[in-house]
Amino acid sequence: MTRIDPETTFSTPADAPLVPRFPIRFRNVEILTAVYRTDPERARALLPAPLEPAGDLVIVHIYRMNDTDAFGVYNESAFQIPAIYTPTGERGVYAPYLFLDSDGGVAAGRELYGQPKKSGLPAMEVRQDLIVGRVERNGIDIVTLTMPYKTRASTPEAMRARLDFVTNFNLKVIPATAGGDAVRELTARELLDLNVHEVWEGPVTVELRPNAQAPVYRLPVVEMLDGFYWRCDFTLGFGRVLHDYLNRPDRG
Secondary structure, three states, X not given: OOXXXXXXXXXXXXXXXXXXXXXXXXXXXXXEEEEEEOOHHHHHHOOOOOEEEOOOEEEEEEEEEEEEOOOEXXXXXXXXXXXXXXXXXXXXXXXXXXXXXXXXXXXXXXXXXXXXXXXXXXXXXXXXOEEEEEEEEOOEXXXXXXXXXXXXXXXXXXXXHHOOOOEEEEXXXXXXXXXXXXXXXXXXXXXXXXXXXXXXXXXXXXXXXXXXXXXXXXXXXOEEEEEEEEEEEEEEOOOEEEEEHHHOHHHO
8 A cells, every 4th residue: 555645745634635735616606795884993903913904894705605626515704804915005805704614614724824714604595585694603693694685786897896805815823833833924815717607786784793702793883885696706726925924023
């Protein structure tokens, strides 16, 4: 038998890896997106420097991943704060909270990009004339979104003009085996080869419920804005390092 090679193994278990090799293609993804205004100081408190908030918006996505390389079918959610990387002025979103029902998806997001993914139960369904999105953690619905079902057709261009979600900033922190830090970086990742099949927009409602292990309530709803229901394909590849905190001059 061929022995496991630790120098070429991409993920463990080596003979049944939890994280597949990248890139990964996502097909026919259904997304319910809600946008609301929050307290900008509350949002800023969740951003690692040198990121700064790009306004007072929060974007909540609930995804139904219908056909994903290696991961199959699963559900995911993300709470995103539009942000600016101040050294260069690059814009994107920072997600302080992500919940999903795929162990491989949790591991891949955390190990590769540093996304703060945790286990949860997102769900999206159509109830008569209403699209309902929910995220459950510890038996508590921490967020409930609603939007009318396909009442106002929109376009990818109109959605992209109002939402900047293609570049995703992340704080990657990995403790060293012997103590201290192995990795402490600000990273970036893009949605590649994005192909949007349809977009619908309309008013949304956002209800947050406190949970100490899923504290999305720290981004309170000040004003509910419009949202989108859309379907797309995209690819996730490797990311890039924006800022290495361990190499800062003041750290010695």
